Amino acid sequence: MATPQIGSSHPETSTTPTTQLDRQPLHDPIMTDTQNVYHDADPAVGRTDTTLEDINTPYRIPVHHVFDVDTRTGFMASIEPPSRLPQQWQLWEATLDNAIQSKLQIGDKIGITEDEERVSREWRKRVRELQVLSIEELKPSAVLLRRAHLVLTYILHFYIQSIPPTEAILIPQPLSLPLLRVSQHLDIPPLLTFSDTVLYNWTHRTKRPTSPDGTPQIPEIDNLRTQTMFTNLTDEEEFYLCSARIELRGVEALEIMRLTMDETFVDDEISVRRITSYLSRLSEVIGSLKDLLLDVRKGCDPDVYYNDVRPWFRGEDSDLLKRKWVFEGVDEDPTLSQPEELSGPSAGQSSMVHVLDIFLGVDHQSSATSTQPSFMSRMQKYMPHNHRLFLNHLKTNPRPLREFVKRVECSLGDAGGRELGERYNEAVMALKEFRDAHMIIAALYILGPARRVAAKSKAGAPVTSSDGGVNPRDVGSGAAASVVMGTGGGYDVRVASPPAKVKGTGGTDLVKFLKDTRNRTQEAMIQLGSKMET
Numbered sequence: 001m002a003t004p005q006i007g008s009s010h011p012e013t014s015t016t017p018t019t020q021l022d023r024q025p026l027h028d029p030i031m032t033d034t035q036n037v038y039h040d041a042d043p044a045v046g047r048t049d050t051t052l053e054d055i056n057t058p059y060r061i062p063v064h065h066v067f068d069v070d071t072r073t074g075f076m077a078s079i080e081p082p083s084r085l086p087q088q089w090q091l092w093e094a095t096l097d098n099a100i101q102s103k104l105q106i107g108d109k110i111g112i113t114e115d116e117e118r119v120s121r122e123w124r125k126r127v128r129e130l131q132v133l134s135i136e137e138l139k140p141s142a143v144l145l146r147r148a149h150l151v152l153t154y155i156l157h158f159y160i161q162s163i164p165p166t167e168a169i170l171i172p173q174p175l176s177l178p179l180l181r182v183s184q185h186l187d188i189p190p191l192l193t194f195s196d197t198v199l200y201n202w203t204h205r206t207k208r209p210t211s212p213d214g215t216p217q218i219p220e221i222d223n224l225r226t227q228t229m230f231t232n233l234t235d236e237e238e239f240y241l242c243s244a245r246i247e248l249r250g251v252e253a254l255e256i257m258r259l260t261m262d263e264t265f266v267d268d269e270i271s272v273r274r275i276t277s278y279l280s281r282l283s284e285v286i287g288s289l290k291d292l293l294l295d296v297r298k299g300c301d302p303d304v305y306y307n308d309v310r311p312w313f314r315g316e317d318s319d320l321l322k323r324k325w326v327f328e329g330v331d332e333d334p335t336l337s338q339p340e341e342l343s344g345p346s347a348g349q350s351s352m353v354h355v356l357d358i359f360l361g362v363d364h365q366s367s368a369t370s371t372q373p374s375f376m377s378r379m380q381k382y383m384p385h386n387h388r389l390f391l392n393h394l395k396t397n398p399r400p401l402r403e404f405v406k407r408v409e410c411s412l413g414d415a416g417g418r419e420l421g422e423r424y425n426e427a428v429m430a431l432k433e434f435r436d437a438h439m440i441i442a443a444l445y446i447l448g449p450a451r452r453v454a455a456k457s458k459a460g461a462p463v464t465s466s467d468g469g470v471n472p473r474d475v476g477s478g479a480a481a482s483v484v485m486g487t488g489g490g491y492d493v494r495v496a497s498p499p500a501k502v503k504g505t506g507g508t509d510l511v512k513f514l515k516d517t518r519n520r521t522q523e524a525m526i527q528l529g530s531k532m533e534t
């Protein structure tokens with residue numbers, strides 16, 4: 001997808017900061033061998049000493065390799081991620097292949113057969129007997145470390161979620177040690193994240209010959225496939241690709257933000273006019289993100305998603321038996337420790353949505369307490385290190401858009417200020433409508449199927465394999481109510497059997513949680529025509 005051109009250059013305002021790397025990919029991978037393994041010399045990944053001072057810039061949306069954000073593909077990897085690790089780590093790849101081919105089943109599936117239990121028990125035994133492979137030679141390559149994280153975390157979730165509910169969750173050393181080390185090096189938690197399932201998990205549907213100048217093919221909205229899945233069902237693939245398409249479509253929003261921020265620095269009449277038109281473009285882009293979100297219904301069946309796909313994503317905090325995930329071998333390596341918090345993957349970890357919030361001035365911190373950070377800030381810990389830096393950098397913007405709009409709206413009034421305020425409010429409304437659509441999707445994909453399972457369970461209907469791995473902890477094994485956890489650990493809900501009613505447990509529930517996020521978005525709207533707040 002070509003980066004859209006928005007507005008022209010700014011001849012009247014030559015003081016506008018110019019961006020040196022405007023059209024460059026932001027990381028500079030050294031390509032590639034025929035096995036589709038990239039050697040990436042990204043100096044920032046895995047370093048903990050990258051600081052914001054590294055970025056010598058007047059303020060603008062930063063375009064710098066430090067952030068690993070590509071001007072054409074945003075947060076998505078701009079070069080097809082490797083589909084296999086090199087030979088040295090084939091044991092891991094083969095173990096994952098084997099889990100997928102064996103069609104391992106969720107350990108707490110109602111009606112799981114003895115044969116299915118035996119297959120997964122034998123697979124887990126083979127994982128325990130693997131050699132502990134060194135990760136030293138992966139360290140210089142960000143793309144290989146990411147592939148290693150992906151492979152090991154898919155194995156981890158296969159391992160944990162196939163364990164019967166009666167057993168403790170002990171992660172054996174051949175899995176725990178390399179996974180903890182890779183995660184430590186990437187500075188992300190040792191479980192499946194949005195980046196594993198979406199950002200670094202795609203391939204081209206149709207491969208095109210490399211362009212004459214040697215530029216590798218970039219991911220495009222209508223030309224994507226997923227590489228690695230638990231089920232290999234198109235429903236799972238479409239679930240991931242829905243997010244991937246949103247990431248790619250959102251690149252235009254990043255460009256609009258960059259232009260807008262440059263203009264807020266100029267702060268003259270022309271820049272106000274330009275920002276006004278950028279914001280109206282932004283509303284359209286956010287509107288198309290909403291359409292892409294709703295399009296998930298075309299390829300992903302809600303019941304298949306809920307019963308067959310979603311249980312694999314559960315993190316430690318979604319385990320209703322409150323079993324701890326014990327990473328064995330931690331005590332033998334003083335550089336490692338048991339992870340403190342392990343929430344499963346969620347599109348709440350999509351940097352794109354966070355960037356829109358930050359840019360428009362949506363404040364999710366009001367939902368935080370002194371001991372509990374907000375869901376959104378918690379999710380940032382699960383993002384790639386560099387994307388987190390990017391968000392932190394945006395947060396330090398000395399000229400936040402919302403304040404700028406408020407000030408200009410007051411000072412210019414009918415001479416352009418009001419129009420700016422209206423366009424800003426429309427952009428906020430577009431994001432609120434994205435979240436309205438998201439609530440519809442969450443109801444369709446989680447609450448609806450959960451109720452159907454609960455109703456069936458209450459009616460005493462036999463739950464057969466066609467129910468596709470229903471989680472008894474979700475349905476309460478025939479109890480009148482069932483608890484459904486969010487994979488991102490953001491909420492839990494109690495779904496009662498018919499007449500279906502959704503109640504919160506412990507104060508929060510899914511609907512309330514998503515409504516609150518939506519309401520906080522709406523609260524960013526500016527009251528037009530009022531005096532400047534002091």
Ligand code: HEM
Nearest residue numbers: 242243246346347348350353442445486487488489490517
């Ligand atoms: C079938 C598709 C989807 C379902 C069933 C779904 C479900 C959920 C659920 C249950 C939550 C609550 C937190 C958690 O436990 O993770 C959540 C949060 C969130 N999801 Fe989704 N989601 C879907 C697709 C998407 C997509 C494609 C995006 C955008 C890339 C997205 C963005 C978010 C965000 C930003 C949050 C945090 C709360 C908020 O900002 O409102 N979701 N989602």
